[in-house]
Amino acid sequence: MTTEHESPAPQPPGPEFQDRVHRSSGGIAGGVLLLAIILWLGFDAMVSGTGRTPWLALAGMILALPLVIAFTLRPAVYANADRLRIRNPFRVIVLPWGQVAALRSGYSNEAIGKSGTKYQLWAVPVSLRARKRAARQEARAAGAGERGLSRGGRGATAGAGGGASEPIRAQADRFMADLRELQETRENAESAQGEVRVRWAYEIVGPALAGAVVLAILLAVG
Template identity: 45%
Template structure:
């Protein structure tokens, strides 16, 4: 098919390529969150069914005050990284940082993201000093034995490095590789997680009201 001036019709524009995310989350954090929610559901459910007077109402008001923070601090934290940007989902905020705006990452006593002139904690990647010491001893034994350094695929566990240090190294490498790409340009944006904040505050207000007026 040709257009009015005789040139071939290029047809519909090709869709933009999709970029698969690397996802980093804390397994122990997710497990602990599920267990806490299960225990809370059992206790609150028992109070609602078996409680008398205002007890069922107090239990219902306390439910969001407990459940939403647990979800926020255990199940919600995650890090998503692709060729364009780094998305850090913290308990109460989400930080979207194009690679061009990422200045670096650091794993000390916690993992920190430096982007757009600000510093952000990365809750999804907790630092374990014990794990770091264990990995250090393994690395020392491997060097003493003259073992060659293993070539690992992204996301593959490295027994000679703590998980948090390995994640930071992978993200830092992605920042250096993609930071100059035009597709990775832009500024940092931060948004609040209102679906956690609003019901928690509403439940807290109801709980305080029930206690004060009781």
């Protein structure tokens, strides 16, 4: 007598990889420094100030802190197999790869939707200095390779033919190249289709507006 074994139910496929995240280390460092200065000056004015000074300091902090966070700590870019999520100072944009027409790098890095709308990637700033430094490193590496070939003769030529090295690029340019490769690979995937979603960052806009209103009232009354 044979016993039939039921095959296990197929498991839903998992994501190909987790979100790849890019944030500006310089922006984070600058934001932490600015926040520390604002908090130090603000609390000092609230404790030692007289008259309207503590209230002006409080209103100024309510206005300044969200803005500093928005432009320094908040920006980030998340990419996975299905979509690109851009967290800018005041908005969050979710772009399925099927809706991305191009990823362009110039004086700023941008994602261009199929509708023609441009979305700047605040978390991936362009550094001309980093590009020049990468170009100098690439030139030095090419020069060193040519000298090695001229000294090594045929042996060096054979060794060099084993594979080409990756070009040296600035960090932001490497990340954009990875995004372009991902977009070209996944733009026609079924799971990478959908509508573009844009959400305003009310958690940033709300406190900043409240601080601005309170500060304006205090200045007008005084």
